[in-house]
Amino acid sequence: MQQLEILAREAAELAEGRVVPAGSALPVERQSGAESEAEVDRIMKICNACRYCEGFCAVFPAMTRRLEFGKADIHYLANLCHNCGACLHACQYAPPHEFAVNVPQAMAKVRARTYSDYAWPSGFGALYRNNGLTVALALAAGIALFLVLALVMQGGLFHAPVAGDFYSVFPHNLLVSMFAPVFLIAVLALGIGVARFWREVSPGTVDVLSGAAVAETTQDVLRLKYLDGGHGGGCPNADDANTLLRRRFHHLTFYGFMLCFAATSVATLYHYVFGWEAPYDLSSLPVVLGTVGGIGLLIGPAGLFWLNLKRHPEHGDAAQKPMDRGFIALLFLTSLTGLALLAGRDSGAMGLLLAIHLGVVMALFLTMPYGKFGHGFYRSAALLKWAIEKRRPNPVGVGSE
Amino acid sequence: MKHEANRTVDVLVIGGGNAALCAALVAREAGASVLLLEAAPRAWRGGNSSHTRNLRCMHDAPQDVLTEVYPEEEFWQDLKKVTGGITDEKLARLAIRESSTCRDWMRKHGVHFQPSLSGTLHLSRTNAFFMGGGKALVNAYYRSAEALGVRIRYDAPVDRLELDNGTFCAAWVGTERIAARACVMASGGFESNREWLREAWGQNADGEWPADNFAIRGTRFNRGVLLKFMMEAGADMVGDPSQSHCVAVDARAPLYDGGICTRIDCVSLGIVVNRHAQRFYDEGEDFWPKRYAIWGRLVAQQPGQVGYSIIDAKASGRFMPPVFPGAQADTLEGLARQLGLDEAAFVRTVRDYNAACRVGRFDHTVLDDCHTEGLAPAKTHWALPIDTPPFRGYALKPGITFTYLGLKVNERSAVHFGGRPSHNLFVAGEMMAGNVLGKGYTAGVGMTIGTAFGRLAGAHAAAAALQQGVEHAAA
Numbered sequence: 001m002q003q004l005e006i007l008a009r010e011a012a013e014l015a016e017g018r019v020v021p022a023g024s025a026l027p028v029e030r031q032s033g034a035e036s037e038a039e040v041d042r043i044m045k046i047c048n049a050c051r052y053c054e055g056f057c058a059v060f061p062a063m064t065r066r067l068e069f070g071k072a073d074i075h076y077l078a079n080l081c082h083n084c085g086a087c088l089h090a091c092q093y094a095p096p097h098e099f100a101v102n103v104p105q106a107m108a109k110v111r112a113r114t115y116s117d118y119a120w121p122s123g124f125g126a127l128y129r130n131n132g133l134t135v136a137l138a139l140a141a142g143i144a145l146f147l148v149l150a151l152v153m154q155g156g157l158f159h160a161p162v163a164g165d166f167y168s169v170f171p172h173n174l175l176v177s178m179f180a181p182v183f184l185i186a187v188l189a190l191g192i193g194v195a196r197f198w199r200e201v202s203p204g205t206v207d208v209l210s211g212a213a214v215a216e217t218t219q220d221v222l223r224l225k226y227l228d229g230g231h232g233g234g235c236p237n238a239d240d241a242n243t244l245l246r247r248r249f250h251h252l253t254f255y256g257f258m259l260c261f262a263a264t265s266v267a268t269l270y271h272y273v274f275g276w277e278a279p280y281d282l283s284s285l286p287v288v289l290g291t292v293g294g295i296g297l298l299i300g301p302a303g304l305f306w307l308n309l310k311r312h313p314e315h316g317d318a319a320q321k322p323m324d325r326g327f328i329a330l331l332f333l334t335s336l337t338g339l340a341l342l343a344g345r346d347s348g349a350m351g352l353l354l355a356i357h358l359g360v361v362m363a364l365f366l367t368m369p370y371g372k373f374g375h376g377f378y379r380s381a382a383l384l385k386w387a388i389e390k391r392r393p394n395p396v397g398v399g400s401e
Numbered sequence: 402m403k404h405e406a407n408r409t410v411d412v413l414v415i416g417g418g419n420a421a422l423c424a425a426l427v428a429r430e431a432g433a434s435v436l437l438l439e440a441a442p443r444a445w446r447g448g449n450s451s452h453t454r455n456l457r458c459m460h461d462a463p464q465d466v467l468t469e470v471y472p473e474e475e476f477w478q479d480l481k482k483v484t485g486g487i488t489d490e491k492l493a494r495l496a497i498r499e500s501s502t503c504r505d506w507m508r509k510h511g512v513h514f515q516p517s518l519s520g521t522l523h524l525s526r527t528n529a530f531f532m533g534g535g536k537a538l539v540n541a542y543y544r545s546a547e548a549l550g551v552r553i554r555y556d557a558p559v560d561r562l563e564l565d566n567g568t569f570c571a572a573w574v575g576t577e578r579i580a581a582r583a584c585v586m587a588s589g590g591f592e593s594n595r596e597w598l599r600e601a602w603g604q605n606a607d608g609e610w611p612a613d614n615f616a617i618r619g620t621r622f623n624r625g626v627l628l629k630f631m632m633e634a635g636a637d638m639v640g641d642p643s644q645s646h647c648v649a650v651d652a653r654a655p656l657y658d659g660g661i662c663t664r665i666d667c668v669s670l671g672i673v674v675n676r677h678a679q680r681f682y683d684e685g686e687d688f689w690p691k692r693y694a695i696w697g698r699l700v701a702q703q704p705g706q707v708g709y710s711i712i713d714a715k716a717s718g719r720f721m722p723p724v725f726p727g728a729q730a731d732t733l734e735g736l737a738r739q740l741g742l743d744e745a746a747f748v749r750t751v752r753d754y755n756a757a758c759r760v761g762r763f764d765h766t767v768l769d770d771c772h773t774e775g776l777a778p779a780k781t782h783w784a785l786p787i788d789t790p791p792f793r794g795y796a797l798k799p800g801i802t803f804t805y806l807g808l809k810v811n812e813r814s815a816v817h818f819g820g821r822p823s824h825n826l827f828v829a830g831e832m833m834a835g836n837v838l839g840k841g842y843t844a845g846v847g848m849t850i851g852t853a854f855g856r857l858a859g860a861h862a863a864a865a866a867l868q869q870g871v872e873h874a875a876a
Contacts, residue, residue, distance in 0.1 A: 045722065045724060045726075046662055046724050048721075048722045049661070049662035049663075049664075049721060049722055049723055049724040050534075050660070050661055050662040050724075051518045051519060051520065052454050052518070052531075052533055052534030052535075052537075052661075053533055053534070054515060054518050054519065055513075055515030055516070055530075055532040055533070056532065056533060061519070064519045064520075067717075067718060067722050086533060086537075087533065089533075089536075089537070089540060090532075090533030090534055090536050090537035090540070091536065092451050092452050092534060092535070092536050092658070092660050093660070093662070096444050096445075097658060098655055099655075229513075230513070230515065230532055231513040231515075231532055233513070240540045240544065241544060394519075396718050
């Protein structure tokens, strides 16, 4: 009996020991990486003995292919999790149960660590810790930079209308020489981070990249499959009611952003290939793409921000809200200032509007590899790993009777 | 005429799990005003339904998540087999037929289904799994009920009813009297009433009260208050009052709400010994899903109500991973020490077993030819020597899932007094499941009974209440 009591005590410790009380929302830096990972390990072992949530998303089927959860497995699962919250509301072991299972929260805490752990250069990972501040500083610096530039180059913020000729305010070559390197370095930093992550979660294997796996991943990413709740009805937000709003606002944000990106790309082609210089006509492809995308990039982030404010407090990691909201705000401002610039491009305030817009875009580029922007890349990598591994035989053949 | 203030509710539903919610939803759909009283606070609502995962379903063709066919007759034969004939064919077939049509209604109220879970392939033909499990189902039903205008009160345990010659008048929550035109009771069995369990299981020859060492796998709110009240009020009862569904769970399971994850699924892959390091039953008698439900009782009959499931490295990965890590050692002596068992006795038991193993072709998916010879008790299948370290051991204790005692009903799910059905008092779920399931268990049948009789009870309660309302208005 004494032995039993010891076992029972161990079990109780196991069940309760490393749990951060729900809603206490310790800042990311107060919980060590090892603690966050141990919590996911603890929870995954409970989930693996239950498995009721298999239909919600890829995390649970991926879990059933494992009996032990090493660091790489935990990093992979954490990035596979879309923080949809469905499993929390469905969980018979969620708080106030003594097992205190909260998968989305435990995953979110590890996920934030992976962003900073894999960041390149390594020291810059710290920028994730107080990401709201990082974004705010980048924004202030970006806007200030272009305002000062405007003052220096034309001696004032206002000017005679120049019919939308941006390059009369900031010469084209100057802009290219500023944005191109920042953008390329941002892409490089993100790429290195994601490559490090990929090497860690797929150790020692040259994964066979089948066309089907790539196609499935592409579809999962573009459709945002894992915000559909597994049944198409969407996922919880404020409470256990399912909603497709998060998925739809995210679509508006993502496709809005991509259209804006396409607008810039087309304009670049016009400039260098055809020699057609801005400003472009209202009915021209770059302006149409940018306007439609810009509207999406206004509605989408506004909706996501609203949902974020209403989000159930036990979803995800409260300490990361500044990062989420900072990024959302930056996207919103990018679009808002861009559309304002379009509206006012024939006025004397065009230079001011342009400086502000360029400052916001610069902040977006600067913080790209060290903020929420990275989530899409890490999650896509995790989805690709899932699409590959699900096509292999399950190494754990339990309960086949 | 209608009383505007403090209007008498048409249908009062007592309970907050699957059967209660089905009754409330159907009664409301029929046009009755409905008040549902859940004894638990909101965070613990749903009773044992929150721990369920599927519904056994009759179907004559493959459906969304159900493979092949599961005809009425086969379902009935399965039920007859597991209950040993302690069932009521008319009521059983009613539930079986209902299971073939209820899923569209469930979907309408927000329940989603998913394919059978990994490790449960044997259920893909017979059982429809709820996406996210029973708590997701319970959440969906509460949400739908609220949207339809069912009034819901938490922390409202009913102590007693006010009856008048078999007619329901009112329910009492503490000092509050709640009148209604009809009532559905669906407030569960008595498995979380420890005093009652103690009394039901009695004292053993060693002077122990076995029930003191039981875990309750489900809710702590099934205290059988209304069951006892109805028994004393002279309602007709069914089911053996001393019986409960009892499985072996991890001895470290919490006292309540351990649910599914505390089960230990490696019994058939190794041996099980008691506190004296002796084996006591054939671990390989039949497939584990068909045998797990007898092991609770077997362990309950052992000294200290404890057993130890012992496996070696060969078993690793062949069973559902347990929630708590087992004791682990590279020697049998070391494992015995960790488990607090007598080393010499334990090693002797394992050696005797190993020597008796006649290993043929091991196959866990069939009743294979690996068995013991000259050993008592024998292990008749899957007998492989325990010889490959690391060795693992899991302490087991009995875990009670539900009790069989219930109220006798007819095909309208009405409560009976002296063989006569009440016209406005109905019962559903675990409180009457014993009519259909007098003994034994088969996966998902509790939810089948709860859904079928919950819906029936709700419909008949609404009809009784609205009829009464009509008579009232005419008078």
